[in-house]
Amino acid sequence: MADDYLVRIGKLIRDARQHRGWTQTQLAEALGTSQSAVNRIERGNQNISLEMIARIGEALDSEIVSLGYAGPMHLRVVGGRRLSGSIDVKTSKNACVALLCATLLNAGRTTLRRVARIEEVYRILEVLGSIGVRTRWINDGNDLEIVPPAQLDLESMDLEAARRTRSVIMFLGPLLHRMERFKLPYAGGCDLGTRTVTPHMTALRHFGLEITATDGTYLAEVDRTIAPKRAIVLTERGDTVTENALLAAARHDGVTVIRNASSNYMVQDLCFFLEELGVRVDGIGTTTLTVHGVAKIDRDVDFAPSEDPVEAMSLLAAAVVTESELTIRRVPVEFLEIELAVLEEMGLDHERSAEYPADNGRTRLIDLTVRPSKLQAPLDKIHPMPFPGLNIDNVPFFAAIAATAQGQTLIHDWVYDNRAIYLTDLTRLGAQVKLLDPHRVLVDGPTRWRSAEMMCPPALRPAVVVLLAMMAAEGTSVLRNVYVINRGYEDLAERLNSIGAQIEIFRDI
Numbered sequence: 001m002a003d004d005y006l007v008r009i010g011k012l013i014r015d016a017r018q019h020r021g022w023t024q025t026q027l028a029e030a031l032g033t034s035q036s037a038v039n040r041i042e043r044g045n046q047n048i049s050l051e052m053i054a055r056i057g058e059a060l061d062s063e064i065v066s067l068g069y070a071g072p073m074h075l076r077v078v079g080g081r082r083l084s085g086s087i088d089v090k091t092s093k094n095a096c097v098a099l100l101c102a103t104l105l106n107a108g109r110t111t112l113r114r115v116a117r118i119e120e121v122y123r124i125l126e127v128l129g130s131i132g133v134r135t136r137w138i139n140d141g142n143d144l145e146i147v148p149p150a151q152l153d154l155e156s157m158d159l160e161a162a163r164r165t166r167s168v169i170m171f172l173g174p175l176l177h178r179m180e181r182f183k184l185p186y187a188g189g190c191d192l193g194t195r196t197v198t199p200h201m202t203a204l205r206h207f208g209l210e211i212t213a214t215d216g217t218y219l220a221e222v223d224r225t226i227a228p229k230r231a232i233v234l235t236e237r238g239d240t241v242t243e244n245a246l247l248a249a250a251r252h253d254g255v256t257v258i259r260n261a262s263s264n265y266m267v268q269d270l271c272f273f274l275e276e277l278g279v280r281v282d283g284i285g286t287t288t289l290t291v292h293g294v295a296k297i298d299r300d301v302d303f304a305p306s307e308d309p310v311e312a313m314s315l316l317a318a319a320v321v322t323e324s325e326l327t328i329r330r331v332p333v334e335f336l337e338i339e340l341a342v343l344e345e346m347g348l349d350h351e352r353s354a355e356y357p358a359d360n361g362r363t364r365l366i367d368l369t370v371r372p373s374k375l376q377a378p379l380d381k382i383h384p385m386p387f388p389g390l391n392i393d394n395v396p397f398f399a400a401i402a403a404t405a406q407g408q409t410l411i412h413d414w415v416y417d418n419r420a421i422y423l424t425d426l427t428r429l430g431a432q433v434k435l436l437d438p439h440r441v442l443v444d445g446p447t448r449w450r451s452a453e454m455m456c457p458p459a460l461r462p463a464v465v466v467l468l469a470m471m472a473a474e475g476t477s478v479l480r481n482v483y484v485i486n487r488g489y490e491d492l493a494e495r496l497n498s499i500g501a502q503i504e505i506f507r508d509i
């Protein structure tokens with residue numbers, strides 16, 4: 001019986017270590033013991049004290065044994081500290097989730113390099129695993145290997161995981177080639193108000209896909225006699241709808257033209273990946289994509305998704321609100337050009353390195369050094385547009401930046417029903433943010449930030465904006481329930497600590 005417990009605890013430790021991406025040797029070093037001792041513990045061959053379990057939990061930032069329900073993660077932020085040094089931008093959530101869905105097109109093995117270890121990726125991995133796709137972290141947890149089975153088992157889909165992410169909608173494009181009738185749960189994700197899926201249905205109808213929405217699920221049926229006869233015109237220039245159309249076109253044996261396509265960063269990464277799979281895509285970076293599909297794809301491929309422009313913007317905003325000098329490395333500059341132009345107008349003192357290519361060989365990167373600056377509010381409103389406009393997901397960061405600038409800034413988020421509303425949470429931290437209507441806020445700066453204890457807004461970017469303001473505010477703030485941040489940022493607290501922040505992770509027991 002005792003042995004059985006040791007084996008179970010050993011497995012928990014091994015899982016927590018792998019989740020962290022550590023080798024046994026790395027864990028041994030953190031504990032001041034030997035790799036062979038860690039190996040014995042993980043195999044259940046070693047008596048282990050409660051104190052040792054607690055130390056392992058601390059080292060891995062994972063509660064190995066919890067008393068009852070291990071509650072949500074919270075952050076305690078000691079603010080008012082300057083950041084310094086340099087930090088690398090990780091690969092993007094939005095490309096990684098699209099690429100994971102795209103692996104369903106390929107009968108061969110896909111290796112994805114430096115995939116962001118974030119909750120959104122974990123949810124898609126859980127869904128893939130539940131339907132029979134073999135996925136495993138390799139190379140010390142940096143890279144992911146994905147091998148689909150000959151037959152997918154959709155009946156066993158982990159519905160709870162699927163409902164927590166909107167990205168699962170990108171299963172539609174690949175699945176319509178693998179089965180004629182299937183079910184998918186309704187797409188979830190951030191609480192940003194109504195987000196339509198109609199454009200996806202309109203686009204995929206060209207490939208014979210019809211969708212009926214029943215209680216909580218989409219029932220998809222494919223009529224194989226239908227194939228695109230003319231160009232597919234997307235009804236809106238959305239990122240995931242463009243990706244879904246690309247995924248469907250990739251295995252359509254013929255040429256598909258997609259018009260009003262998004263040319264945003266995640267779409268470009270997906271196009272580069274499709275090319276690795278042997279699917280030619282003309283017009284990458286433009287709004288007309290011509291896809292030369294192939295009926296069968298069976299290739300072992302290796303691909304490195306590019307860096308996340310929204311994480312780059314987040315780190316840049318962290319430097320601005322904390323009045324720090326910080327170098328942000330591996331910034332995909334093409335997808336941050338408008339943001340930088342606006343910030344330059346506002347008076348941001350910054351320096352850019354020469355450009356160098358990302359590991360995908362295509363995306364242009366720079367290292368960006370940001371210095372403390374006296375910012376002025378921009379003359380015109382801040383508003384997003386599909387790429388190459390100011391990125392929709394970067395708009396919330398301008399609220400925090402505007403709060404540090406002298407004067408009034410109007411922020412107009414026409415895209416999402418709720419996102420601008422969450423920006424008023426900044427008032428709890430001392431900012432003057434007035435909601436004019438559900439899409440527009442007026443920010444008056446500069447701000448004398450003050451600490452506060454708050455719940456995380458239920459949307460990724462506004463949640464990070466609140467965290468950044470807490471880092472600027474003197475004193476100790478608490479941000480509760482940060483799952484939504486972990487959806488899109490890998491180890492954000494630890495990484496910010498590495499450049500001088502003081503953020504402690506804690507949980508309810």
Ligand SMILES: CC(=O)N[C@H]1[C@@H](OP(=O)(O)OP(=O)(O)OC[C@H]2O[C@@H](n3ccc(=O)[nH]c3=O)[C@H](O)[C@@H]2O)O[C@H](CO)[C@@H](O)[C@@H]1O
Pocket residue numbers: 093094095097166167194195196236237238239240241266386392393415416
């Ligand atoms: C996994 C992923 O990649 N998520 C991104 C993707 O979500 P996703 O592609 O799912 O975005 P949606 O399709 O929900 O579009 C966001 C909102 O913008 C509206 N809309 C969009 C385009 C357009 O030309 N006109 C228009 O009105 C939609 O109706 C919707 O209300 O794109 C969003 C917009 O860039 C980003 O915020 C998300 O981070």
Ligand SMILES: C=C(OP(=O)(O)O)C(=O)O
Pocket residue numbers: 166167189190192393460461488
């Ligand atoms: C809105 C976002 O993402 P999602 O589409 O995953 O909800 C985001 O990344 O800010």
